[in-house]
Amino acid sequence: MNIKEKEISYQTTNTYSTLNTLTTKTKNIWLVFHGIGYLSRYFVRLFDSLNKEDNYFIAPQAPSKYYKGNDYRKVGSSWLTKENTQVETKNVLRYIDAIIAKERIPQDLNFIVLGYSQGVSIASRWIASRKINCNALVMISGGFPKELHKEDFDFLPKNTKIIHIVGEMDPFFEIEKVEAEKERVREILPQIEFRTHPGGHELNIKTLTHII
Template sequence: MNLEEKEISYTTTNSYATLNTLSDKTKNVWFVCHGMGYLSRYFLRYFEGLNKDENYIIAPQAQSKYYSTPKFKHVGASWLTKENTATETENVMRNFDAVLAAEALPENINLIVLGYSQGVSVATRFVARRKLSCAQLILHSGSIPKELKPEDFSFLKAKVTMIYGTEDEYLNDERIAYETNRAKELFKEHLHIIPFKGKHVVNVVLINKLV
């Protein structure tokens, strides 16, 4: 058997979701990357408590969708897997580029980038690869990609907040120590670490306090 895996390039279409209206009253634009198993329109529900006039939220959609329950009722999505990660990462980066190009944000906007769970990996890569100038970078209950180095963020002047639940079922003491040390290495004096008592859930109360 002469099996050969080949690669093609083609144009695809994807959705993204927004919450509230971008206007002269807008103070903050959030670029929020959902966790595995979410759809962007449902992930936006966690940001409904923010002031509607002052906050405009953009949620890109992971392109790989799947049925997340045995009865094929609910659909989830994933950003990346260990399969062909480098190419898939570049696809995600181009996805994000297209979303921001479509939104045509004002240059002086207060941009906040948030990644939750699996979304941390794509959010941090996007900021690092595109040298994205943002006011805040929020890393919520997720892992920072191993290939990222301090020099990848040397340009960044943003406030960086790391949030995690002390009862997160995907974390143990060793993992918490590793991830916090990685964040300190990458972001140094810009880093603020906020643990909370809770599991692997989006902490809406903390998010609302970050603006």
């Protein structure tokens, strides 16, 4: 067989979701990345209990969709796989750039980047590659990319809040692995704060208090 895998570039279109309204009273802009299996319009609802006047949420949508379950009724999505990861990462980061350009985020507001589960890898890679000077980076129940190092985040001010949150009953995180990961990430982001909640692999809104 004479099989060749070739590459082509083309323009594509994707959606994203927002929650609340950006006004002169808004204090915080949140860029929130969902985990595997979510659609952005459902994920962003998890933040509905936070103050609506103070907070404006932008939830990008992972581009790869698939049917969940055998009844082919529910749809989920995924950011990346091990297949063609470098190219797909570049595609995703350009998509995020386009969202930020369209939203025209005011520079005088608090900018918080949050990644949940698989979204942690996207949030951290985007900040590192684009040198995003955010006020806070929140990582929830997700692994930190192996290719990122301390020098990738040297541009961040020391007062940037870095928070890592994991559920005490999270089936995807064994205690030994969590402790080892803490040490690795602390070397990269010395100012990191670790938080836990009594639940499992989930986003617990109560742990997001006092982010800014």
